[in-house]
Amino acid sequence: MNQLDNLYRDIILDHYRKPRNRGRLEVPPAWSAKGFNPLCGDEITVYVIVDRNNKITEITTEGYGCSISQASASLMTTAVKNRQRSEALNLTTAFKKMLAIEDPADSTGNTTNNSEEPEIALGDLKALQGVLKFPVRIKCATLCWNALLEALENAVTAYD
Amino acid sequence: MNTPKSDFPLLSRTINGRPIVYLDSAATSQKPQSxxxxxxxxxxxxxxxxxxxxxxxxxxxxxxxxxxxxxxxxxxxxxxxxxxxxxxxxxxxxxxxxxxxxxxxxxxxxxxxxxxxxxxxxxxxxxxxxxxxxxxxxxxxxxxxxxxxxxxxxxxxxxxxxxxxxxxxxxxxxxxxxxxxxxxxxxxxxxxxxxxxxxxxxxxxxxxxxxxxxxxxxxxxxxxxxxxxxxxxxxxxxxxxxxxxxxxxxxxxxxxxxxxxxxxxxxxxxxxxxxxxxxxxxxxxxxxxxTGMQQIKAHEEQLTAYALHALKERCGDDIVIHGPQTPDERIGVLSIAYNNIHPHDLAQVLNEYGVCVRAGHHCAKPLMRVLGVNATTRVSLYLYNDTSDVDTLIEALHAARDLFTPSAN
CATH class of the missing domain: 3.40.640.10 (Type I PLP-dependent aspartate aminotransferase-like (Major domain))
Known part of the structure; x- marks a missing residue:
């Protein structure tokens, strides 16, 4: 597989062409956060509904961007929907670690994630590993995840 | 004018196994040996x-x-x-x-x-x-x-x-x-x-x-x-x-x-x-x-006319060229939108063919807003480019179309 095929894997192209969980949720009850990439002008807004048991019952995204940012957003929504907030945070950490830009200071909150933690199963998200060969595209892949973090932070504050 | 590619050492290198096709001279030009x-x-x-x-x-x-x-x-x-x-x-x-x-x-x-x-x-x-x-x-x-x-x-x-x-x-x-x-x-x-x-x-x-x-x-x-x-x-x-x-x-x-x-x-x-x-x-x-500024102008005018014509003829409705549609009173800077493919994706696929173009807002965000776009893909020509560069560009555009919108073909 050449590097380009590795970047634009079938699953990525599939999520790009048929994005899952697109659209806007009413705020409130949803919480939202916007990610912005000043380099290319890409924008993505993540909407989440977190119930009182900290479960993400709804998640959608809307915005504009390249295939990588759009596919990443679509994959992200399918990966975290109906998961616990803490699971979503762990997944975010694992995803960013896969793209080798996990920053310990970029804390994902009060999770107990550490080196003894078992590997988080990334599943389809692994398809985005191809961006590692194209460093300028890493931001495209992480844009929605950073917005998710912010939205979840907003959501949790609401119940505190 | 003889296209003086050989005066520019960088233009003899290959990218991804293909001869480089440098179409980003509006960002910076290549340098002759002298x-x-x-x-x-x-x-x-x-x-x-x-x-x-x-x-x-x-x-x-x-x-x-x-x-x-x-x-x-x-x-x-x-x-x-x-x-x-x-x-x-x-x-x-x-x-x-x-x-x-x-x-x-x-x-x-x-x-x-x-x-x-x-x-x-x-x-x-x-x-x-x-x-x-x-x-x-x-x-x-x-x-x-x-x-x-x-x-x-x-x-x-x-x-x-x-x-x-x-x-x-x-x-x-x-x-x-x-x-x-x-x-x-x-x-x-x-x-x-x-x-x-x-x-x-x-x-x-x-x-x-x-x-x-x-x-x-x-x-x-x-x-x-x-x-x-x-x-x-x-x-x-x-x-x-x-x-x-x-x-x-x-x-x-x-x-x-x-x-x-x-x-x-x-x-x-x-x-x-x-x-x-x-x-x-x-x-x-x-x-x-x-080289002669008059010769450079004539060469670029011809090449721009060729590019405008070839892009429209071979890409049809898939392509939008922003800006003047005729080669007069313009230079060989062509900002395009192609098949709704995001400029970054387009530039990435073009690079696979050795084609260097710029994707983004080109430091002209007010203009992007006037055009109603977030970014464009920009092709820019200079004295060392020739019609084969334009042909390779179009070949690579078609490859991008086939990758992102296979139903279109």
Missing amino acids: VIDAMNEFYRSYNANTHRGAYTIAEEATDALETTRRNVARFINSDSPSGVVFTKNVTESINLVARSWGGANLGPQDTVLITEMEHHGNIVPWHIMAAEKGFKLRWIPLDENGRLDLSNLEQLLDGVKLVSISAASNVLGTVNPIRRLADAAHAVDALILADAAQYVPHLQTDVQSSGVDFLCFTGHKMCGPTGVGVLWGRSELLEEMTPFLGGGNMILDVTKNGYLPNELPYKFEAGTLPIAEIIGLGAAVEYLTK
């Missing part, structure tokens, strides 16, 4: 600071620098080399005028007239000074072909003290009617500055017949190195202006109480200049002169 040699020769044989030492190599370095100044002056038909100020780039040249001329001459009653197609380098310096001095910024709108809409020029010029305008657009390729705007500006006692970053490399430039008061251009887009730009100004204006940066070289005398500025152009050249780069710019001017 420019690279001239800079190496300086460091190898006569590297010394200029305007200082009374020894042979210092004199050689000073002579090479001042020879370049004279050659640059001749290249743009300036009547005197003292109007040629070396800066870092166009951005610095415009900042110099904004700070020095604008700082002394612009106030709350005044307006600076720019256009919707400006590069940030000709927007932000005015935003910064407007915040300080309280003058207004007014924008000449564009018509549907990406040309300036001058139907209301008289109203647009009301209260204007400076027209600051790109001579050729770095996004649309539009060549603007500088002479007409200069006459209109002067009729209301306004001055005119031309951002000629995309003009000087491609078209014969004449500061006298064009009627401009200031002209800014940069070395690296005209076969020269990065790090050296030029501000040309009418001598009587430069004489009146106060220095922009203070320091060495720009003074006649310094006391505990103050300083006496140096004569033109040194008044605006504080600190050690990028000497090797200036010498490289001199070699670039020599290269362009030898």
Whole structure:
């Protein structure tokens, strides 16, 4: 597989062409956060509904961007929907670690994630590993995840 | 004109196993061997600071620098080399005028007239000074072909003290009617500055017949190195202006109480200049002169006509070309939208074919908003490009279409 095929894997192209969980949720009850990439002008807004048991019952995204940012957003929504907030945070950490830009200071909150933690199963998200060969595209892949973090932070504050 | 690809060593390399197709000269041009040699020769044989030492190599370095100044002056038909100020780039040249001329001459009653197609380098310096001095910024709108809409020029010029305008657009390729705007500006006692970053490399430039008061251009887009730009100004204006940066070289005398500025152009050249780069710019001017600006213009016009035609013919409704649709009054800068494929994706696939294009907002965000897009894919042609480069571009575009929108085929 050449590097380009590795970047634009079938699953990525599939999520790009048929994005899952697109659209806007009413705020409130949803919480939202916007990610912005000043380099290319890409924008993505993540909407989440977190119930009182900290479960993400709804998640959608809307915005504009390249295939990588759009596919990443679509994959992200399918990966975290109906998961616990803490699971979503762990997944975010694992995803960013896969793209080798996990920053310990970029804390994902009060999770107990550490080196003894078992590997988080990334599943389809692994398809985005191809961006590692194209460093300028890493931001495209992480844009929605950073917005998710912010939205979840907003959501949790609401119940505190 | 023989396409002088072989003069440019970089153009013989391969990318992903294919010959490089360099279509990003609006960002920076490639350099001919003669420019690279001239800079190496300086460091190898006569590297010394200029305007200082009374020894042979210092004199050689000073002579090479001042020879370049004279050659640059001749290249743009300036009547005197003292109007040629070396800066870092166009951005610095415009900042110099904004700070020095604008700082002394612009106030709350005044307006600076720019256009919707400006590069940030000709927007932000005015935003910064407007915040300080309280003058207004007014924008000449564009018509549907990406040309300036001058139907209301008289109203647009009301209260204007400076027209600051790109001579050729770095996004649309539009060549603007500088002479007409200069006459209109002067009729209301306004001055005119031309951002000629995309003009000087491609078209014969004449500061006298064009009627401009200031002209800014940069070395690296005209076969020269990065790090050296030029501000040309009418001598009587430069004489009146106060220095922009203070320091060495720009003074006649310094006391505990103050300083006496140096004569033109040194008044605006504080600190050690990028000497090797200036010498490289001199070699670039020599290269362009030898090739012939008329020949370069003719070659690029033909190639732009070929590109416009071939892109439309072979891409049909899949492609949108922003800006003028005909090859006249434009340079070979083509901003395209293709099949709804995001510019970053398009540029990535094109790179697989060795094709280098730029994706993004091209430092022209107000223009992106006017066009209603977040970004474009920009193809820009120069003297070393030929029709085979355009053919490879189109082959790669088709590959991108097949990857992202397979149903279209």
